[in-house]
Amino acid sequence: MNIDNQQLAHLLARSQQRDKQAFEALYRLTGQPLYAMLHALLKDKQWAADILQEGFLKIWHGQSAYPVDYPWAWLCQCMRHLAIDALRAKKRHGETPLDESWEEKPGQETEGLSPSFSLEHCLGRLCADKRNAIVLAYRHGLSHQEIVSHTQTPLGTVKSWIRRGLEELKLCLTQ
Known part of the structure; x- marks a missing residue:
């Protein structure tokens, strides 16, 4: 956007x-x-x-x-x-x-759930900073610079949050 x-x-x-x-x-x-x-x-x-x-x-x-x-x-x-x-x-x-x-509960089953639920589940497992940066970038279409302005955080930190968050999402979604 x-x-x-x-x-x-x-x-x-x-x-x-x-x-x-x-x-x-x-x-x-x-x-x-x-x-x-x-x-x-x-x-x-x-x-x-x-x-x-x-x-x-x-x-x-x-x-x-x-x-x-x-x-x-x-x-x-x-x-x-x-x-x-x-x-x-x-x-x-x-x-x-x-x-x-x-939050994960013992014995909680995730098989057969829709991909959007799995993504939401994995997003929920990220720390708030990583989750918010990813949501702002990919759901709301904000650029890295706009996220910097929005969060009052250095550009390098925002990029790290997004990169590390995406790595954690990938790992979560492939488990």
């Missing part, structure tokens, strides 16, 4: 001024990839939709300033932070984090 940062910056600015048409265009342009990212993090469709709505409401009310040069990375980072805050709140309230559903 390739989103034009200049167009996105323009839509964000107009949306924060409560321009309904710009806000609708912003949602049409970014809603689906942001939802996919949130769903990958939260592992729950309704929860991802709720966080997406919360994020867009914050944009509508102009609650956050964004860097004009990197509006897409900023938008991804804002949504990711909302998701992480929601996960922390859920953990504080004693609810089981959704990620634990992917």
